Amino acid sequence: MEDMTTEISAADRLEDALSGRIDHSAVDAIADLSHQVSLQELTRLVHTSTPLQSAVLFRILDKDVAVAVFENLPPGYQAELLQNLREPEVADIVEGLDPDDRAELFGELPAGVVTQLMKGLDADERKMTTAVLGYPKSAIGRYMSPEVLSLHEDWTAAEAMEVVRARIDGPETVYLLPVVGPGRVLLGVVSLRNLIAADPDTPLSEMVRESITAHALTDREAASRDFLSHRLIAMPVVDQEERLVGILTMDDVLDIVDEEDAEDIARSSGSEPLDRSYLSSSIIRLVRSRIVWLLVLAVSAILTVQVLEVYEERLDQVVILALFIPLLTGTGGNTGNQAATTVTRALAVGEVRIRDLGRVIWRELRVGFLLGAVLGVLGFIVAGLVYGPAIGLVIGLTLLSVCIMAATVGGLMPIIAKRVGADPAVFSNPFISTFCDATGLILYFSIATAVLGLR
Amino acid sequence: MEDMTTEISAADRLEDALSGRIDHSAVDAIADLSHQVSLQELTRLVHTSTPLQSAVLFRILDKDVAVAVFENLPPGYQAELLQNLREPEVADIVEGLDPDDRAELFGELPAGVVTQLMKGLDADERKMTTAVLGYPKSAIGRYMSPEVLSLHEDWTAAEAMEVVRARIDGPETVYLLPVVGPGRVLLGVVSLRNLIAADPDTPLSEMVRESITAHALTDREAASRDFLSHRLIAMPVVDQEERLVGILTMDDVLDIVDEEDAEDIARSSGSEPLDRSYLSSSIIRLVRSRIVWLLVLAVSAILTVQVLEVYEERLDQVVILALFIPLLTGTGGNTGNQAATTVTRALAVGEVRIRDLGRVIWRELRVGFLLGAVLGVLGFIVAGLVYGPAIGLVIGLTLLSVCIMAATVGGLMPIIAKRVGADPAVFSNPFISTFCDATGLILYFSIATAVLGLR
Numbered sequence: 001m002e003d004m005t006t007e008i009s010a011a012d013r014l015e016d017a018l019s020g021r022i023d024h025s026a027v028d029a030i031a032d033l034s035h036q037v038s039l040q041e042l043t044r045l046v047h048t049s050t051p052l053q054s055a056v057l058f059r060i061l062d063k064d065v066a067v068a069v070f071e072n073l074p075p076g077y078q079a080e081l082l083q084n085l086r087e088p089e090v091a092d093i094v095e096g097l098d099p100d101d102r103a104e105l106f107g108e109l110p111a112g113v114v115t116q117l118m119k120g121l122d123a124d125e126r127k128m129t130t131a132v133l134g135y136p137k138s139a140i141g142r143y144m145s146p147e148v149l150s151l152h153e154d155w156t157a158a159e160a161m162e163v164v165r166a167r168i169d170g171p172e173t174v175y176l177l178p179v180v181g182p183g184r185v186l187l188g189v190v191s192l193r194n195l196i197a198a199d200p201d202t203p204l205s206e207m208v209r210e211s212i213t214a215h216a217l218t219d220r221e222a223a224s225r226d227f228l229s230h231r232l233i234a235m236p237v238v239d240q241e242e243r244l245v246g247i248l249t250m251d252d253v254l255d256i257v258d259e260e261d262a263e264d265i266a267r268s269s270g271s272e273p274l275d276r277s278y279l280s281s282s283i284i285r286l287v288r289s290r291i292v293w294l295l296v297l298a299v300s301a302i303l304t305v306q307v308l309e310v311y312e313e314r315l316d317q318v319v320i321l322a323l324f325i326p327l328l329t330g331t332g333g334n335t336g337n338q339a340a341t342t343v344t345r346a347l348a349v350g351e352v353r354i355r356d357l358g359r360v361i362w363r364e365l366r367v368g369f370l371l372g373a374v375l376g377v378l379g380f381i382v383a384g385l386v387y388g389p390a391i392g393l394v395i396g397l398t399l400l401s402v403c404i405m406a407a408t409v410g411g412l413m414p415i416i417a418k419r420v421g422a423d424p425a426v427f428s429n430p431f432i433s434t435f436c437d438a439t440g441l442i443l444y445f446s447i448a449t450a451v452l453g454l455r
Numbered sequence: 456m457e458d459m460t461t462e463i464s465a466a467d468r469l470e471d472a473l474s475g476r477i478d479h480s481a482v483d484a485i486a487d488l489s490h491q492v493s494l495q496e497l498t499r500l501v502h503t504s505t506p507l508q509s510a511v512l513f514r515i516l517d518k519d520v521a522v523a524v525f526e527n528l529p530p531g532y533q534a535e536l537l538q539n540l541r542e543p544e545v546a547d548i549v550e551g552l553d554p555d556d557r558a559e560l561f562g563e564l565p566a567g568v569v570t571q572l573m574k575g576l577d578a579d580e581r582k583m584t585t586a587v588l589g590y591p592k593s594a595i596g597r598y599m600s601p602e603v604l605s606l607h608e609d610w611t612a613a614e615a616m617e618v619v620r621a622r623i624d625g626p627e628t629v630y631l632l633p634v635v636g637p638g639r640v641l642l643g644v645v646s647l648r649n650l651i652a653a654d655p656d657t658p659l660s661e662m663v664r665e666s667i668t669a670h671a672l673t674d675r676e677a678a679s680r681d682f683l684s685h686r687l688i689a690m691p692v693v694d695q696e697e698r699l700v701g702i703l704t705m706d707d708v709l710d711i712v713d714e715e716d717a718e719d720i721a722r723s724s725g726s727e728p729l730d731r732s733y734l735s736s737s738i739i740r741l742v743r744s745r746i747v748w749l750l751v752l753a754v755s756a757i758l759t760v761q762v763l764e765v766y767e768e769r770l771d772q773v774v775i776l777a778l779f780i781p782l783l784t785g786t787g788g789n790t791g792n793q794a795a796t797t798v799t800r801a802l803a804v805g806e807v808r809i810r811d812l813g814r815v816i817w818r819e820l821r822v823g824f825l826l827g828a829v830l831g832v833l834g835f836i837v838a839g840l841v842y843g844p845a846i847g848l849v850i851g852l853t854l855l856s857v858c859i860m861a862a863t864v865g866g867l868m869p870i871i872a873k874r875v876g877a878d879p880a881v882f883s884n885p886f887i888s889t890f891c892d893a894t895g896l897i898l899y900f901s902i903a904t905a906v907l908g909l910r
Contacts, residue, residue, distance in 0.1 A: 164651065165651055165652075168648060168651055168652045169652065174648055174651075175630050175647070175648075175688075192630070192647065193623060193629055193630075196619065196620055196623055196629075197620070197623045197624065228709060231705065231706045231709060233630075233688065233705065250686065250688065250705065251686045254683060254686060262800065265796060265800050266796065266797070266800070268723070268796065269789075269792045269793050269795070269796035269797075269884065270789060270792070270793060271793045271796070271797065274797070277801065277806040278797055278798065278800075278801040278806050278807055279801070279806060279807060279811065279814060279815075279818075283818065283821045283822055283825065284825075286797075286818065286822045287822055287825045287826060290790075290793045290822070290826060291825075291826055291829060293789075293793075294786070294789060294790060294793070294826060294830065295829070295830070295833075297785065297786070297789050298782065298785075298786050298830055298833070298834075298854075301781065301782040301785045301786065302782065302837075304781035304782055304785070305778045305779060305781075305782055308777060308778040308780075308781070309778055312774060312775075312778065315774050315777050316774045319767060319770050319771045319774065319777075320767075322763060322770055322774075322777040322780065323760045323763040323764055323767065324760060325763075325777065325780045325781060326756065326759035326760075326763070326780060326781070326784050326892045326893075326896065327753065327756040327757065327759055327760055329781050329784070329785070330752065330753075330756045330759070330784070330885075330888060330889055330892055331749070331752070331753050331756065333788070333885070333888065334724075334725060334748075334749060334752050334885040334888075335745075335749060337724045337725070337884065337885060338724050338725060338726045338745045338748075338749070340724070341720060341721065341723065341724035341726070342721070342724075342726065342729070342733055342741075343733065345717065345720050345721075345733075346732065346733040346734070351732040351733050351734060352733055352734060356734065359734060360734075363734075363738065363741070366738045367738055367741045367742055367745070370738065370739075370742045371742055371745060371746055371749060374746060374750070375749065375750070375753055378750075378753075379753075382757075399753075429724065429792065429884055430785075430788070430789040430792060433785060433788065433789075433888070434785055437781045437785055438781075441781065
């Protein structure tokens with residue numbers, strides 16, 4: 001009797017919580033209460049609440065409970081619940097939560113429900129609906145196609161071909177076919193080509209080969225680069241229990257990579273990517289995409305003014321020193337950018353890892369030394385002939401040290417960015433130029449002070 | 456009798472020409488003589504000469520003559536001739552010629568011979584062998600896969616499926632199937648999916664749909680970008696008579712695009728692409744990939760020294776002016792790079808064309824004005840507070856004019872590069888920075904002279 005009363009009151013309180021405004025604390029309370037209520041009561045509540053409440057409650061249930069509730073529902077209501085889950089309001093509630101809360105409170109939906117949920121939706125509807133799954137915007141689960149033609153390990157090649165023939169019109173691809181075991185657990189893949197070539201009686205379990213897969217929560221860019229570097233035609237997507245939830249095809253991957261490339265290219269020059277084409281963007285939009293970084297860089301460049309101020313007196317003594325400022329800072333910026341671009345690219349394609357930091361520094365030190373030696377000798381000769389050997393020596397030594405510094409800094413920065421979890425492209429070319437400008441000026445005036453014997 | 460003698464002597468002279476060193480003038484003579492010799496004589500010569508001579512002669516024949524000669528050869532010798540054509544020496548001779556001569560003297564081989572020539576070769580052998588076809592290194596014909604499973608328009612879907620099943624192991628792809636008419640002329644494509652879905656009695660002529668194709672001589676990057684932007688899974692490659700010679704698949708395309716991207720990225724920072732990974736490249740190789748551009752840029756930067764020399768006296772009067780040099784040139788470089796990167800990208804994806812030059816200039820003038828206005832006001836306030844209103848005015852006005860100049864020049868240069876037929880990336884970021892440095896200094900000192908009333 002005691003238990004009964006507690007339970008009834010928990011169910012009542014759950015109903016109350018659902019009928020209020022669904023904000024962060026309500027979601028929290030619903031999650032708590034759902035653990036105290038029996039499967040039967042939960043099923044009843046999912047069945048009898050308003051569409052929005054029913055969807056929210058179902059969405060918050062633990063995965064195994066959700067499976068049981070779904071299976072307990074009358075078949076007609078299963079379709080209704082799926083419809084409710086597709087409502088934009090439900091997606092809004094999930095999206096409106098803090099990402100951490102979202103990950104904690106909204107676990108993955110059962111794989112079977114996921115695929116049914118998105119069947120028949122076009123790409124845009126799908127992108128909206130996948131929000132309800134709790135995948136963050138950057139997760140590959142948002143981009144996969146849930147309509148996947150999967151085969152069962154028990155079938156023969158002939159049976160499988162029958163299924164392919166019967167369902168040929170629906171799925172996004174039929175050229176790579178995931179093979180699943182009990183509970184939709186992914187076992188591997190069979191290509192349509194192998195299926196056609198196989199003896200009709202061969203069981204799929206003998207033909208299945210291991211597949212490169214992505215988890216639905218994997219970062220979209222990482223999954224796409226993986227897809228491309230393995231030259232796949234399709235890639236199964238699984239949930240945390242290795243159950244098949246969708247398939248990624250080449251057009252999804254190319255859309256993602258096009259967007260990421262546009263972003264990287266824009267960032268490399270210190271601007272934000274445009275969300276529409278250049279000629280159709282308004283002037284204000286173009287200005288906004290550029291002004292932030294330009295301001296940041298201009299403010300950082302005040303550093304160079306301050307450095308020069310320190311040396312103002314010496315500049316006044318030997319005004320010739322000012323003539324070489326743009327040449328020296330320019331060379332530093334160029335050398336730094338060359339190194340940074342090379343290392344950023346090597347990081348992107350996986351040729352260099354964070355642990356290679358030491359090797360990269362040692363390489364760039366030597367490359368910088370050789371580049372600096374060539375430029376330095378030339379600088380010594382040319383500046384020496386025009387302005388005398390002392391100035392020549394200052395310019396030559398500065399070019400040498402600026403090149404060493406810039407190549408090392410340029411090689412170092414992308415790796416540091418990656419180590420602290422930032423995009424290596426954050427240290428964009430303009431950023432490295434600005435940094436090398438300030439450092440180069442300090443080197444220049446230190447060398448000039450020493451060589452020319454200035455006070 | 457007269458004719459007979461002429462012909463015999465032409466055949467003799469042809470034999471003589473073939474037995475000498477095969478250089479430009481020999482190839483010229485062989486081409487001339489081959490027009491004066493009968494089909495029978497030509498067939499005999501191809502049949503009886505040494506392997507190298509036979510391959511060279513065959514390669515020089517006009518396309519229609521080559522088809523006839525090939526068909527006249529005893530079947531056993533057809534295979535031998537194909538083997539001869541694969542010899543590296545033949546490729547060397549073709550490659551050794553000036554590209555213009557090559558295009559003139561070595562027409563396309565008959566489509567049937569092309570596909571047979573490369574059957575069974577792996578990717579590397581193929582790349583070497585395609586040289587003999589006379590395609591330049593940048594042509595997509597070098598990268599296509601000649602083992603293509605093509606279907607005939609007269610077949611039914613069931614007959615086509617039979618052929619697919621029988622030949623499933625050979626070709627690079629079976630998911631997109633080119634359909635040809637008489638003489639291998641491409642009519643369109645059928646996807647394997649449509650073939651499986653079709654009623655078995657449907658004739659292919661009813662199922663075939665138009666296909667996006669490439670000509671074998673198309674530039675490899677253009678063909679690949681086309682492939683990707685249309686989200687294809689394969690693309691038939693045809694010769695100038697629209698006869699099917701091969702098929703391009705996703706992995707060929709990704710190889711090309713990876714290489715082109717690496718090149719563009721390297722060039723954008725003024726270095727040459729490495730032909731192996733960063734960590735496995737020798738220090739000397741790294742230096743070589745960077746030193747040329749660095750020298751070019753350093754020599755161009757001498758311009759900035761000369762500009763400053765012109766203003767040396769004024770610098771001597773107001774040494775404070777020197778303090779702002781790196782900030783002003785840096786801002787100019789950054790603004791120029793933002794515009795250049797945006798426009799280069801827009802050109803690459805086809806959003807901007809050469810004829811949009813005027814629109815781009817007008818947009819960048821306004822964007823540069825707004826960016827310059829924001830930075831200029833800030834510069835006026837900050838520099839004015841520290842160094843007085845006159846210096847503040849100089850800095851503010853210079854920032855305004857430098858931003859207008861740099862945005863316009865940055866937007867302009869990639870389009871000009873494209874108009875003169877160069878890669879827009881030739882005007883790399885460092886190049887634009889250097890140009891903006893020199894121009895910015897002239898603006899700076901002109902404004903300073905006017906505002907401060909210097910002599």
